Amino acid sequence: MSVLPITANDLPNGLTSVTSGSKSPALASIWAGIVPGIVLVAMITSVAYSARSLSGFALFSPMILAVVAGMIYSNVLGTPAHAKAGIAFSQRRLLRLAIVLLGFQLTLGQVAGIGLSGVGIVAATLGATFLFTVTLGRLIGVDAKLAQLIAAGTSICGASAIVATNIVTDARDEDVTYAVAAITLFGTVAMLGFPLLAPLLGLDQHAFGLWAGASIHEVAQVIGAGFQNGALAGETATIAKLTRVAMLAPMVIALGLMARRGRADASAAKPPMPWFVGAFVGVVALNSLISIPAQVHSAIALAAQVMLTMGLAAMGLQADISQLRSRGLRPLMLALSAFVFIAAFSLTLVELV
Numbered sequence: 015m016s017v018l019p020i021t022a023n024d025l026p027n028g029l030t031s032v033t034s035g036s037k038s039p040a041l042a043s044i045w046a047g048i049v050p051g052i053v054l055v056a057m058i059t060s061v062a063y064s065a066r067s068l069s070g071f072a073l074f075s076p077m078i079l080a081v082v083a084g085m086i087y088s089n090v091l092g093t094p095a096h097a098k099a100g101i102a103f104s105q106r107r108l109l110r111l112a113i114v115l116l117g118f119q120l121t122l123g124q125v126a127g128i129g130l131s132g133v134g135i136v137a138a139t140l141g142a143t144f145l146f147t148v149t150l151g152r153l154i155g156v157d158a159k160l161a162q163l164i165a166a167g168t169s170i171c172g173a174s175a176i177v178a179t180n181i182v183t184d185a186r187d188e189d190v191t192y193a194v195a196a197i198t199l200f201g202t203v204a205m206l207g208f209p210l211l212a213p214l215l216g217l218d219q220h221a222f223g224l225w226a227g228a229s230i231h232e233v234a235q236v237i238g239a240g241f242q243n244g245a246l247a248g249e250t251a252t253i254a255k256l257t258r259v260a261m262l263a264p265m266v267i268a269l270g271l272m273a274r275r276g277r278a279d280a281s282a283a284k285p286p287m288p289w290f291v292g293a294f295v296g297v298v299a300l301n302s303l304i305s306i307p308a309q310v311h312s313a314i315a316l317a318a319q320v321m322l323t324m325g326l327a328a329m330g331l332q333a334d335i336s337q338l339r340s341r342g343l344r345p346l347m348l349a350l351s352a353f354v355f356i357a358a359f360s361l362t363l364v365e366l367v
Contacts, residue, residue, distance in 0.1 A: 048099050048100040048103050049100060050094070050096055050097045050100055051096075051097035051098060051099055051100015051101040051102070051103065051104065051328075052100040052103065052104060052324075053097075053100070054094070054097045054100065054101065054331070055084075055100065055101060055104040055324050055327050055328050055331070056324065058080055058083050058084045058087060058327040058330070058331065059076070059080055059320065059323050059324045059327050061079075061080075061083045062076045062077075062079035062080035062083050062323060062327065063076050063079075063323070065079050065083070066079065074198070074202070075173075075198065075232060075234050075235075076319070076323045077173045077194070077198075077319075077322055077323050077326045078173070078194060078195065078198040078326075080323045080324070080326050080327035080330060081191055081194055081195065081326045081327065081329060081330040081333075082195075082330065083327065083330065084326075084327045084328065084329065084330020084331040084332075084333070085191065085330040085331075085333050085335060087330075087331060088330065088331045088332065088333065089333075089335045093331050093332065101328045101331050101332060102328070104324050104325055104327070104328040105187075105325055105328035105329055105332070106325075108321045108324050108325050108328075109177050109321065109322065109325030109326075110181065110289075111321060112174075112317075112318045112319075112321035112322040112325065113174060113177065113178050113262075113294060113322075114293040114294050114297055115297070115314055115315075115317060115318035115321070116174060116259060116294065116318055117293075117294045117295070117296070117297030117298040117300075117301060118297055118301050118306070118311060118314045118315070118318075119233075119256055119259070119311075119315060119318075120256040120257075120259060120260050120298050120301065121298070121301050121302040122298070122299075122302040123302060124253045124256060124257075125253070125256075125257050125260060127253050128224065128227075128250065128253050128254055128257065131367045132224055132250075132253075132254060132257070133257060134367075135224060135228055135254075135360065135363045135364060135367060136227070136228050136254055136257045136258050136261070137261065138363060139169070139228045139229065139356060139359055139360040139363065140169045140170060140258060140261055140265070141169075142355075142359055143165070143168055143169035143352060143355055143356040143359065144165045144166070144168075144169040144265070146351075146352065146355050147161060147164055147165035147168060147169070147348065147351075147352040147355070148161050148162060148165050150348060150351055150352075151164070151165070151345075151348050154344055154347070154348065155344060156344050156345050156348050157185075157189065157341075157345075159183045159184070159185035159186075159189060160185060160189040160192065160193060160341070160345055161345075161348060162179060162183050162185075162269065163176045163179055163180060163183065163185055163189055163190060163193035164193050164196060164197065164345065164348055164349050164352060165352065166178075166179035166265065166269075167179075167193055167194070167196075167197035167231060168197060168200075168231060168349065168352040168353060168356055169258075169265075169352075169356065170258055170259070170261060170262050170265060171231070171232065171233060171255070171258055171259045171262060172194075172197050172198070172201055172231040172232035172233070172235070173194045173197065173198070173232065173322065173326060174233075174259070174262070174322060175262055175265075176190060176193045176194055176197065177190070177322070177325060177326070178262055178266055179265070179266060179269060181266070182266055182269045182270045183269065187329050187332045187333050188333050188341070189341075190329050190333075191329055191330060191333040192341055192345055193345075193349075194326060194329075196345065196346055196349035197231050197232075197349060198231070198232070199349075200231065200349055200350060200353035201230055201231030201232050201235045202235065203353070204226075204229065204230045204231065204235065204239065204353070204357065205230060205235040205236075205238045205239045206239075208222075208225070208226055208229075208230065208239045208357075209222075209239055209242040209243050212243050215361070217364070219243055219244045219246040219247035219250070220246060220247070220250050221364050221365075222240075222243050222247045222250075222251075223240050223243070223246065223247040223248065223249065223250025223251035223252075223254065224250055224251070224254050224364050225360055225361055225364045226239045226240045226247070226251040226254075226255075227240065227250065227251040227252065227253065227254025227255040227257070227258070228254050228255075228258070228356075228360040228363075228364070229356045229357050229359075229360040229361070230251075230255070231353075233252075233255055233256070233259070236251050236252065236254075236255040237251065237252055237255075239251065240252060260298060262294070263292075263294055263295050
């Protein structure tokens with residue numbers, strides 16, 4: 015009985031390298047590309063969190079500090095080629111997972127807590143601000159994708175909304191970085207300025223909380239401004255803000271439909287609803303139905319923030335400062351106009367209601 019020799023071609027895929035005692039090409043690619051990139055992103059993220067302990071940096075969220083740190087690193091030292099795969103992984107996969115985890119911060123009961131009029135104010139403010147920003151951007155000559163990012167960041171939930179919207183709009187990394195920086199700037203102004211305006215405007219705690227939650231950009235900024243005027247104001251502001259976060263899903267779906275309709279091959283285009291949007295809605299529903307321990311909630315919230323920060327650090331690593339300069343002042347003026355509009359529009363509705 016003769017035995018036929020077995021060659022490498024006779025082995026299943028991936029086993030050739032195992033028999034030879036070496037790693038498979040796929041595993042080697044992971045270790046050579048993804049891991050170094052994630053390590054670099056994690057280092058930038060650590061710098062961002064550490065910088066918050068320094069005097070003058072406590073007002074900024076780790077996300078914006080991570081963007082800045084990533085930009086400084088890439089534009090001064092350069093981004094290593096072998097780290098690009100891991101940076102891309104952080105920018106895409108980690109960000110989408112973080113957005114899903116944001117759903118654990120919201121329940122349907124919390125939305126009901128601000129009442130039908132409160133939900134109406136939040137929804138009307140969101141829609142009007144988005145349309146105003148996109149329209150003004152078109153009139154003053156701001157790139158349509160950048161205008162959409164600024165509109166989403168202003169009207170919904172800051173950096174998180176910009177990241178989620180960009181998955182549909184597919185803008186350049188420099189546009190995302192510009193939008194995050196502009197939104198963070200004016201959100202910080204609102205966080206510091208709105209509590210000072212409350213006595214002048216004659217707003218009680220409920221009204222102020224509703225105004226802050228409906229108009230200030232980032233969740234952390236809303237909490238910071240709301241609780242400066244009392245516990246009731248802080249709680250109302252947080253619920254109103256999380257209601258805006260819940261509206262991230264329908265907004266992304268709407269933008270996806272618009273993008274699909276604008277393509278010549280719309281019939282062959284992918285479904286406009288990214289997987290993470292459906293997962294976000296599912297997590298909100300799950301969080302509304304079951305009781306999750308407070309410690310688990312805190313751990314999930316921290317994980318979501320860290321992953322968002324890592325994703326934005328990755329964007330900073332791929333941002334070119336010269337490209338940012340080329341955008342000029344028009345996008346900044348658009349972000350300022352959007353900030354003024356959302357503050358005035360939401361305040362008007364709060365006063366009327």
